[in-house]
Amino acid sequence: xxxxxxxxxxxxxxxxxxxxxxxxxxxxxxxxxxxxxxxxxxxxxxxxxxxxxxxxxxxxxxxxxxxxxxxxxxxxxxxxxxxxxxxxxxxxxxxxxxxxxxxxxxxxxxxxxxxxxxxxxxxxxxxxxxxxxxxxxxxxxxxxxxxxxxxxxxxxxxxxxxxxxxxxxxxxxxxxxxxxxxxxxxxxxxxxxxxxxxxxxxxxxxxxxxxxxxxxxxxxxxxxxxxxxxxxxxxxxxxxxxxxxxxxxxxxxxxxxxxxxxxxxxxxxxxxxxxxxxxxxxxxxxxxxxxxxxxxxxxxxxxxxxxxxxxxxxxxxx
Numbered sequence: 649x650x651x652x653x654x655x656x657x658x659x660x661x662x663x664x665x666x667x668x669x670x671x672x673x674x675x676x677x678x679x680x681x682x683x684x685x686x687x688x689x690x691x692x693x694x695x696x697x698x699x700x701x702x703x704x705x706x707x708x709x710x711x712x713x714x715x716x717x718x719x720x721x722x723x724x725x726x727x728x729x730x731x732x733x734x735x736x737x738x739x740x741x742x743x744x745x746x747x748x749x750x751x752x753x754x755x756x757x758x759x760x761x762x763x764x765x766x767x768x769x770x771x772x773x774x775x776x777x778x779x780x781x782x783x784x785x786x787x788x789x790x791x792x793x794x795x796x797x798x799x800x801x802x803x804x805x806x807x808x809x810x811x812x813x814x815x816x817x818x819x820x821x822x823x824x825x826x827x828x829x830x831x832x833x834x835x836x837x838x839x840x841x842x843x844x845x846x847x848x849x850x851x852x853x854x855x856x857x858x859x860x861x862x863x864x865x866x867x868x869x870x871x872x873x874x875x876x877x878x879x880x881x882x883x884x885x886x887x888x889x890x891x892x893x894x895x896x897x898x899x900x901x902x903x904x905x906x907x908x909x910x911x912x913x914x915x916x917x918x919x920x921x922x923x924x925x926x927x928x929x930x931x932x933x934x935x936x937x938x939x940x941x942x943x944x945x946x947x948x949x950x951x952x953x954x955x956x957x958x959x960x961x962x963x964x965x966x
Contacts, residue, residue, distance in 0.1 A: 670752040670762075670872045671834070676730040682708040689732055689748065698747035698835060699792045703733035705866065721772025726818045726868035733771075734837060736778040739861035742842035744795045748867060749835045756785065758829030764804050765822035766836065766870040770815045770850070770863065777813040778863035779846040780838045781806050781821065785831040799916040801946035802839050803956045813850050818868065824875065824955045836867060840918040887930075888949060894963040897938045904930040907952060911935070913962065914946045921945065942966045 676692040689695050689702040696702075705715050707729035712719035715729055725731050734746035756762060770777050782802030784790075792798060804823040806812065812819055838845060847863060887904040901911060905928055913922035913935075924935055926949065942965055949958040 668753075668873060670754055670756075670874075671750060671870045672753055673750070674870050675725070675727050675868055676704065676706075676732055677728045679704075679706055679708075679730065682706060683713040684709065684711075685713070688713075692730065692732070695732065695748060695750045698749050698790050698798065698837075699745075699795050701735070701746045701795060702748050703746075704730070705733055706730040720774070720864060720866075721815070723769050723771070723815075723866055726767045726769075731866045731868040733864060733866050735862060735864050736781055736838040737776060737842075737845055737847050737863040739776060742845075743797065745797050745838055746795070747790070747792075747798060747835050747837035749790060749833060750870075751789070751833050752831075752872060754832075755787075756825075756827035756829065756831040758827060760827050761875045762825045762827060762872055763822070763875040764825060764872050765820055767818040767820055767868050768812060768865045769818045769868075770812060770865055771860075772815050773860040774815075774864050775849060775851060775861050776863045777811070777848045777850050778838060778865075779806060779808050779810070779812050779848070780840045780844075781812065781836065781865070782839060784835040784839065785825060785827070786833045786835060787830045789833055790835050797841050797917060798835070798837070798839055800835070800839055801914050801918065801948060801959060802835075803948075803959055807954060808846055811848070812865070813848060815850075826957050828959070834870075834872060836870070844917070844919050888958055890947070890960070890962070894965045895937055896965060897936070899935040899937055899962070901926070901933045901935065902931075903933070903949075909952070909957070910950050912948050912950065913940075914948075916944060916946075937964060940964050 679691050681691045683704040687701050689697050689704045691704050705713050707715040716724040738744045782805035784800045784802040803825045806821045889902045908928050909926040911924040945962045947962050948956045950956050
């Protein structure tokens with residue numbers, strides 16, 4: 649009997665480890681105090697706000713920051729009795745953003761594939777929805793002294809084919825990320841500027857307390873876990889090298905892909921500046937940068953499904 653139990657344990661242990669959620673307090677249930685006002689996400693440690701504006705909702709509050717009733721309307725938690733709340737877009741102040749941040753339980757390992765998901769729900773009172781929200785994986789904690797869009801390219805982004813207009817229930821956002829190695833923090837929010845943000849007028853409930861010309865979302869059940877179904881060499885990416893970096897007027901990409909992919913180049917405010925198809929096989933592609941000004945840019949290589957399989961920074965010097 650002991651022999652059979654040992655074999656069974658050995659067989660299921662890797663599966664159990666693969667299911668470990670690296671996000672602590674992933675559903676915001678563990679709390680130190682009951683929230684009573686804006687910006688108190690730190691009552692659900694170790695969650696914090698990049699710019700000190702992120703809200704916390706818990707059923708212990710029976711007023712503006714309660715669950716399921718609060719100043720935004722009515723929404724039960726996706727699970728249990730708590731969730732966070734962030735602004736993705738505000739019409740009167742279109743540059744304003746909120747961001748959620750948390751340190752992971754362990755740093756990500758190079759080349760490993762991680763599955764990520766979280767759930768959002770648009771507050772009932774909002775007159776607008778915003779389809780742009782994502783997760784940025786960072787090696788270091790992110791700090792901002794203002795509420796402007798962060799100059800980072802999120803590795804996980806909501807697809808615009810997944811509209812975030814639902815006020816009754818929760819919408820799942822998910823994706824896969826191949827780690828560069830050492831990422832220890834995740835930041836959740838809208839990283840795009842006002843022009844690039846995809847907003848939709850949806851109408852809302854009248855309120856004398858708040859100007860609800862905004863897209864305000866509840867966030868719950870955040871997951872980051874190792875996915876053991878494929879390694880990086882088994883997926884689309886076999887080899888990719890960009891040079892020179894810094895670049896001037898031309899960028900060369902040496903790559904070997906098992907299926908078609910795409911190279912995308914973004915500026916610091918998240919606007920896409922280049923989009924180039926990378927065909928299947930071992931090839932060299934030269935990308936014209938004569939129309940790109942000097943500065944710092946972010947690039948990504950994505951597969952057919954939109955999964956980011958490589959990201960990095962590109963410096964252009966003219």
